[in-house]
Amino acid sequence: MGVYECTLAALFAAWLLLCVLAQLRVAAPRVAPRLGRWDASLLVPRYNYFAPVPGVHDYHLLFRTRTRGREFGAWQEVSTEGRRRWWNFAWNPDRRCRKRLLDLAKELAHRDPACADPATVLSVPYLMLLRHVCAQAEPAERADIQFLIVTISGAGRDELPQPLFLSRPHEVG
Template structure:
């Protein structure tokens, strides 16, 4: 068999439909990885999510870090200084391959992003209605309890500050400040009418 006939059979012979579909999927998948929006057309028409997305980086990567600070109100009514919660630990070499301990850091980042988006739309009161806000409150409450104990603290307030990471030229910006929150959550019996 001549090489030209063998090449022709690859595209017209038995099983050629499967090869055409496979080649089309390969080209579509490769094109869909390109960051330009014109290449997303194939994925937009993909009703069954057959075209994978193997992009290694986000289209709009985060360029800022969130820092979480809190201050407490003691039983005498005195307010403490702001304290930062250390979320970002120094990285180790093995974490390039397995970094499961970063999941809480990422979860708090995502929760904070949801709260900030809602606060921009409707203010602090609107953000307080979110379940993600309650999660962040409980995270701060647990941190205060671990660092200072619960008996001497009446309440706490937290703030979310945006920093540019390693860029020291950019000043940190306060994005969100919560109202004071009671340290001890009221029990259902305390809320019941007498």
């Protein structure tokens, strides 16, 4: 082997070692911050196939409406499930919609669970969820709408849904 081949082999060996270290839970906290400074072209990937703490809750988005002079109605769930087709194992564009709703709900629930900060109702996650909920609701004359994010434990657990975020009522229509 010549100098060129040895240099190339050493470069690929170092790259492989950095990739392995970036994946290990023990080394990643020490390696990842340093890589962020030096890896501007993102040559060292970070794969997260298996989370260290798996998700044990499902997030659900609910809404309720009220018309003028009446009380709020019952909570209704916003459906994120489309019709499953045989090819969805390989190509499933609806998955992105469900993931987007999940990310927005988590962001709101962790940022301001009581909806006490006035800036929350102007935040992008809040406005996107409000827009989505308004599109799901049946149009009514001068209706108010409110949404709620809840978590439900996974299968095999008999826990009640836990509210994470309750929006303010908004006048629509």
